[in-house]
Amino acid sequence: MPNENVDSNIDSSTTNSNEHADELSTSTPLAAAGDFFPAIGTNVENLTANNDSADDTDPVTVVESLCMNCHENGETRIMLTLIPHFREIILMCFECPHCGFKNNEFQSGSTVHDQGSVHSLSVLTKEDLNRQVVKSETAAVIIPELEFEIPPATQRGVLTTVEGLISKSIEGLSQLQPLRLVADPPLHEKIESVIASLQSLLSDPSANPFTIKVTDPAGNSYIENPHAPNADPQIKTALFKRSPQQNIDLGLQQTQEDELDELELGQQVHVFHGTCSRCNAPSDTRMHLIDIPHFKEVVIMATDCEVCGYKSNEVKAGGAISSHGKKITLIVRDLEDLNRDILKSETCGLEIPEIELNLTTGTLGGRFTTVEGLLAQIYDEIAKTSAPFDSGDSSSKLRKAAFDKFLSKLQTVLKVEQPFTLILDDPLGNSYLQNIYAPDPDPDMTIEMYERTHEQNEDFGLNDLVLENYGENRDQE
Template identity: 40%
Template sequence: MDSGSGEMIVEVGKAAEAVSEEGETSSFLYATESLCMRCGENGTTRVLATKIPHFREVLLMAFECPHCNERNNEVQFAGAIQPRGCLYTLKIPSGDVKILNRQVVKSDSASIKIPELDFEIPPEAQRGTLSTVEGVLMRASEELEALQEERKKIAPETAKAIDAFLKKLRSFLAGEGSFTFILDDPAGNSFIENPHAPSADPALSISFYERSREQQALVGFVPEPDQTEPSLAASQPAAHGSVGSVSSRRTIAQSDSEEAAAALCRYTAPEEVLTMPSTCGACGARCVTRFFATKIPYFREVIVMATTCDECGYRSSELKPGGEIPAKGRRIILRVQNVADLSRDVIKSDNAAVSIPELELELTSGTLGGLVTTVEGLVTKICENLQRVHGFTFGDSLEDDRKNKWLDFKERLAKLLNMEKPWTLIIDDALSSSFVAPITDALEDDRQLILEEYERSWEQNEELGLNDMDTSMAEAA
């Protein structure tokens, strides 16, 4: 094991203490001899495989050399790669030094960018770290400055440019100027803290995206293409109706195949299931997609698609809207008053925003992706997602008021699911691709369900790509 593969700024001891808060052991499970990259002698690497509460499985590694006293620590993710990549964009205003203390989890596959400096930290430059915004940038500054004396002798112009860059970077860290901190992770395992959670953060935006083939190779889903041989994309014709990583952003929902089928067949059982050639979104192999069209009452015609790959075992189930893009967006307001309301079917599209005013909870567009579930299932998944990305910060270092805020939120959420008092679920979908089933046979008789249509703003149309859509040729035809 190469101990010089990357020195981590996370302290393993502190991480172990945080883990022990939930009853985990802080003793190392495995120790092995490793080569010291400083003196060439053998040192010892201790490895702990554990789970950070409410986050994911990790490997904590600490190396120590008794010959030269070299020490370094590292954290690597051992859990599953997420279905989609994540992109965090944090706007840091001038003079706000406190925002630099936000915690950052950066996985091995994530890159960091600062557009104002035309600066990027590629995945290989800094491996998995648990730090803060300031810590990540300070480490990058120190690594750039480490070889400046040698650069001044060999390439003085380059050293001069780096000095100017470091001066501007340090001015940002001192609060002298606004900049943007972008964290892009194709594996979806990175995170930037939101101190206002579960409410939305005006300075932080989060988006999720389908991985490209190159990003699939980066996270290890597909092998690197051989440069001497034609690529898979070039050797195989483009499959009609490809799904997975190259699926259209118009997908309404992705879910477990059996779960989606059980929910959808309550409305219409397929009379005929059609098939078409497709491409696996994980390994790129040829596979078959099965689909059928059905009509959901009070909603629209939809196309149910299911894909399985015999090569890697990848499975996906998708629901795509039929017909044209609606001219208006739709806001669904459900007043949940009894236990029966928790069983209402819900289709949440991947571009829908969700809010619960009683909890002061707001989920931006793209959070959780698309879902075919129930009202209870939707709220449960929201809770699980918040615990996954925020709850791992529980520990000795967490301020009491923030810890009490999270405990109070979880208590209020449990009361909602136990129906101790009525509450409101709001789903805002600019593409009108989300749906909540009425509890009565006639939609107008359901007094608890309100559907509001609204005109999309220019910014919403721009985000959805509708401003650049030209349908003049289709209309002429």
């Protein structure tokens, strides 16, 4: 399927603005992320209060930039902000007063995530066309029904809607059609067919539903969930491990691991030298192998940057892939149950039916903490993402009320005002919840081992694994 790159001029015209944005994102490494990237509601309030006047609270920075269209000087306006339910971004808008050229772009201001992400949205109504989409410069957008792809180099770094993505594609494909009609009529007809198909998607999605899939190796793209903090039945999110080539494309340094025997690996804390993903200063990642009683070995990794103060930790299960999935159900009756150790792997989902809390696989990544620590982190994450809706143009009384009601329920869970059920569902069986009665059975905890479905095995790439006689199968091929 032909794709037209219509952003060559746009990319070149924003070179200077991108350089200034990079300076802003790295020149103040000691600034706290919360202060450096104010919530979008706070930025709207400050813009309204300042009314374009110069003030310390003005969220917009104006930088003189060269216009690549007429080679005169124009202005790039830069604003750092936090998108609700997403992460920090840098918004840039360039305008040239001499030739009238305009362009807007965004860059991710957050770290490159440990895994890539795939967001799939089923577009069923016209309202779905208005959903916001953040497509980073590393993301590709695919519409499977049309076999149509918007590659990373096209429409790179945009904050738009589903309709905006498709309309921009139609505009780009239509741009050179008059020339193609003369130079290459067969190609002209093929592209006209693609344009007509794209226009049909915008006319009536209820009669012609389709899927839009955003695949981002950096994990910095997003499709709006209007039902947040609840799950959206029309959106499916999956995480994937980047290939070595994708890591190189993202500019990530490959860590060289030493060859260690099992005894040395289990007794020492090993240090891997690298760079901080936030400020690019040299930083170390420490790794240690821990054997959890009545469970298995796990690998704990922690990164601490002494320059900007950025910290991260991650837990990975060691050993072979379990043959069965594991579902752990605990009845939490008192505050003592909140002190139980919990290992939530990156493949584990979490559910508390009493308050309608449901975290899908991959949410929060791998964590080794206590039940209280995990619930407190969930509360902080939801409270942080709900704050931008309390003010500004994005405020919504109904949405704010929904968040407040949910956070109130979560508070009752943290205080254990009444018993509740905690469910951990890990298809790979790599999660663990402490049994305080071990080695005897826990009367309040049940562990169920189950066969994974074909779809679950497909999600984790297990269907294609050949563990026996793989050499013979390869010879037969």
